[in-house]
Amino acid sequence: MDFGLSEEQELLQETVRGFVDRECPPSRLRELFDAGSGHDPGLWKGMAEMGLLGLGVPEAWGGAGLEVLDLALVAEVLGRGCVPGPFLGHALACQALVLGGSDAQRERWLPALASGGALGSVALAEDGERWDPEDWTLAPRRGRLHGSKLYGPCADVADLLVIGIRGGGLALVEKGAPGLRREPLNGVDRTRPLARIELAGTPCELLGADPGVAARVRDAGLVVLAADAFGVASRLVQMTVDYARVRQQFGTPLAQFQGVKHQLANMATAIEPTRGLFWYAAHALDHLPAEAPRAAAIAKAHITDRALETARAAVELHGGLGFTWECDVQIWLKRAMFDRAFLGMPERQRERSATLGGW
């Protein structure tokens, strides 16, 4: 019985943490946040060199051949550092190709995606909270797509888009395809910008017909978001602890007031026990497929809910400063808001988990 990380997994997290501290400290993050592009090619190249872009891609296609759990562990560290960029969409596009691509499609895209030669993203949502495969209405006609998709993360810079279609299938659309238009949306989380995707007779290539693939990609997405939110919230606790230790009022550090100390203890106690939730959901995706959809829904609902509560308390404990644009807490707060809403709010995930549990 071992519900813990291996030495390799601990080392992976440590290595990525070192990279984030070095390459994306709060000062650099602030520059990127204010610039608003949300994608820094230099940072992305560094992640490619570390092998993070093909984490879940089999070694035969140039990836690291790791599991969803490893993906989640990296997502936790990236969330902790609020690292801007296309990691989420790229990782899900890779998952889709690994699980549903033909040999030719894999050969064509996976080595490039794993090395950073190509950037992938996903376009799943449609108007009216249509996040899940069974909700999608966009349907190809004679190999072409007409319609629109919403909230593709970093989709405006992607070379390859994996698009959800009617019946729970997936289709590939390449950059530069005729009729493809990508409109940046004014997203709340400036570390992961979103785009609306317009398709006017755009040629597409279908992935394999197995309807389980899209659901599995969605579940992996839920786990990655949960892990990201865990990282975000843990960092917010740490930032607020650090601030409460130095900020003085009434002649003493804030942290010495029991009201503050207890609030910090509550924040930490809301978050730390949820670590096992995303570990378990990721492990289930890798090894306990029957449990995975439900575990992923519960992890995403619970952790992103707790993360937003934590962010709220973090803003509050930073006082007047906490409500300013200049205070870094807002960057993490908005990342938590993204994690919560993307792929559907906690309420939606809870209803899904209830139904999946046979309630």
Added chain:
Amino acid sequence: MDLSYGAEYESFRAQLREFLAGWPLGGEEAALPLAEQERRFRNRGLERGYLCRHVPVEYGGSGQEPDPTKDIIIREEYAASGAPGDRLEQGAGMLVPTLLEWGSEEQKRLFVPPTLRGEIRWCQGYSEPGSGSDLASLQSRAVLQGAEWVLNGQKIWTSNADKADWMFGLFRTEPEAPKHAGISYLLVPMKQPGIVVRPLKQLTGSLEFNEVFFDDARTPADHIVGKRGEGWQVSRSTLKHERGLIGSPRLMRSLFDGLLDLARRTERAGRPALEDPRVRQRLAEIEGYVRSAETTSLRLLSARLKGEEHKVVLPMLMAKLFSTDVAQMVAKAAYELAGAEGLLAPPRAEAYYDESGTGPGWTHNFLATLGPAIAGGASNIQRNIIGERGLGLPRDLRSPR
């Protein structure tokens, strides 16, 4: 990550299940009084090495090699079977490990075996009217006169003092010493003229609490555990044993399953309450907490198995606050499902958590879960511990140690 226990442990579990299938006793033994049946079945568990595993054979245990995985399997299987297993009362659960660590040879021989057999019952004399969270301010005195300690003062909220044969308690023996250094840990016989026990009704209506008054009560001079003035450290080690008890990952789950079952059986407008979207949302949210507790137990257990407890200090410090909060959440949701039945006073419920109970049974559970958040270090004390030891926050304004 590997969630299976492995072939060796699964075969251990299978053997244990086979053994536990022998409860309730059959044949002629089935006609024996229940207490005698339980005594016999416990003895058999002891002989097989399933019970009192950490207690050496010479003190009445089965003296097994430490093995946390087996501990968990044993706890899970005994709980599932309902067979009489290790006693968890204060004597066997708290005093025995403390005596094994601090007690004299004579104390161990005298007290451990009959305590494990359930022949001596204990109560814990810590809290006083003026000393709850600030336990070290306690004022009950013990003065050595010849071969005896003479005790005066009062203890309060003492569970089962009316039924106990002995008390392990904290008494001020060195009035000149600083607060924490003036306390000794004494073992005191309860049935004597100098002790008066008055029952104290709990808010559940049960009569487990008592007040205990000492008026020149006496206990032999050698019934001190540890040295004079060491009582605080001795009692902390008792708490350490208590905290070391990691909850079984399945315990919280079975509590939640009871709630789910209740939501299936309870009707709202002619339909099961579980079909009501609000109920579904609430239960699904609670399940997030329950699964957090479950997976945290798994993490703590794994860390212990690997000897890596230093990696889980923070979740260990949180365990009590978190699990009492979650238990309250589950019990409250059940109480609310019961609707108008929640207006009725609970029947005298013996079971702490009555998973099968509806209505008033769950009302009792709701009331009962308010207790653990206070006992053994109230929630606000836990928050101080999490803040100071877990998050490295400065100590707040309290009297100096």
